[in-house]
Amino acid sequence: MADSNFIDYVKFCSRSGAGGAGSLHFRREKHVPKGGPDGGDGGRGGHIILRGNTQHWTLLHLKYKKHVIAESGxxxxxxRRKGADGKDMILDVPLGTVAKNAETGEKLFEITEDGxxxxxxxxxxxxxxNENxxxxxxxxxxxxQPGEPGIEEWIILELKLLADVGLVGFPNAGKSTLLSAISAAKPEIGDYPFTTLVPNLGVVSYRDDKSFVMADIPGIIEGASEGKGLGIRFLRHIERNSILLFMIPADAPSIKEQYDILLGELEKYNPELxxxxxxxxxxxxxxxxxxLMKEMEADLPANIPFVFISSVSQYNLDKLKDLIWQAIHKA
Known part of the structure; x- marks a missing residue:
């Protein structure tokens, strides 16, 4: 993963600019020997600002920024001449970026809109x-007055992918194969666990020029909420999906049992999911x-819409899209 271009976590020191000092000055002109105070105010220090930018989909450009420093006023x-304000430092980030205080873990805010x-x-x-x-x-x-000092704090930025549908399943459930079959995304596919090491996004074309975004999340294993496997590193990406599409292969020992394990991991991570x-x-x-499919329906979890699919033979993929589209509009 060292050479991956998908970076969804960065930590850096954020230091805003100090305010400029107010001026201690008296008016001095010919024939005005005792002019009053006319010292201007100091300029404010530069802010560190986050800005949403749809042209970014990863935090890679911030990976090696360990210190972000704004200009002082x-x-x-x-x-009465006011000092110039310090130049703000603006960091463009993808939509879905969450800012946290690294010391306390407190969530500060989330960027959700372009601009x-x-x-x-x-x-x-x-x-x-001194005029004041x-x-x-x-x-x-x-x-x-002297200017206020700037603030220095350690910040964590975490990215949560924005997608209409999030694929949830164990490694080797066929999530990447499905994404490559119904979108233009080209995730790595292989017959071994954890082929997918980073989330992949794909835009799925639907009827009448409609479309929706699907996210292939790296496979979950039992204990992922405690950090096993790829751990909770990618579970946060599921939080931003409108619909969760559980994928379980037909050759699983028990489809219902695997579904319950996946659901349990999501609940441990965040019950709101x-x-x-x-x-x-x-x-x-x-x-x-x-x-055989009819017989297998008895082993399926109750009260959840389902469809049997094959990404390789394209079986029922249109039916799956219909099911997803209905769910998105219901949501």
């Missing part, structure tokens, strides 16, 4: 010049006839 000047800008680390305020402290009893204040609509696709049915 300039000091105020005489003649959305949210301040991550606020710049320090500029200090007030003039009163009727103190007409020549000999002090001005059980509120999402669920569909079931029984894959790899190439060698089964209609009678």
């Amino acid at each position: 300039k000091g105020g000047e005489g003649g 959305q800008e949210i301040i991550l680390t606020k710049g320090g305020r500029g200090g007030l010049g 402290f003039k009163t009727s009893t103190n007409q020549a204040p000999h002090y001005a 059980l509120d999402k609509q669920r569909l079931l696709a029984v894959s790899k049915v190439d060698m089964l006839d209609e009678d």
Whole structure:
């Protein structure tokens, strides 16, 4: 995975700019020997800002940024001249990026729209010049405010893929094969566990020029919510999917048992995932006839729409798309 271009987790030090100092200055002109205070305010320090950008789908461009530093504000000047604000540092991120405080683990916010800008680390305020402290009893204040210091904090950015449908299943359930069969995505496919090491997105064409986005999530194993296998690293991607499509191969010892294990792992990770609509696709049915499929229905979990499919022979793939489309609109 070292050479993967899909990066969904970065940690860096975010340091906003310090505010500029207010000016301690008095008006001095010919024939005005005792001009009043006219020190201008300091400029504010630059913010660190996150901006949603649909042109990005990974956090790869931030992988080697260990320190993100914004410019400090300039000091105020005489003649009520305000100092220049420090230049903001704007980081473009994919939609679905969650910002967290690395020290506390607290979720700060999430970027969900293209062009959305949210301040991550606020710049320090500029200090007030001595003109602001003039009163009727103190007409020549000999002090001005210093600027506020910038903030330095460690930040974690996590990406949760935005997709209409998330594929949930054990390794080798045929998720990647399905994605490659019904979309233009070309995930790595192989007959061994954990062929898929990073999530893959595919746009699936539907009737009348409609389409929906499907995410192939790396296979879940029992104990994934405790960190086994690929662990919880990719379970978070399922949180952003409208529909969960469970894929279980027809040659599984017990389809219902495997479904219950998968559901249990999702519940341990985040109980709210059980509120999402669920569909079931029984894959790899190439060698089964209609009678055998009818018999297998007794072993299927209750109260979940299902379809038997074969990605290799394209069997029932249109029926699967219909089922997904209905579920998306119901959601």
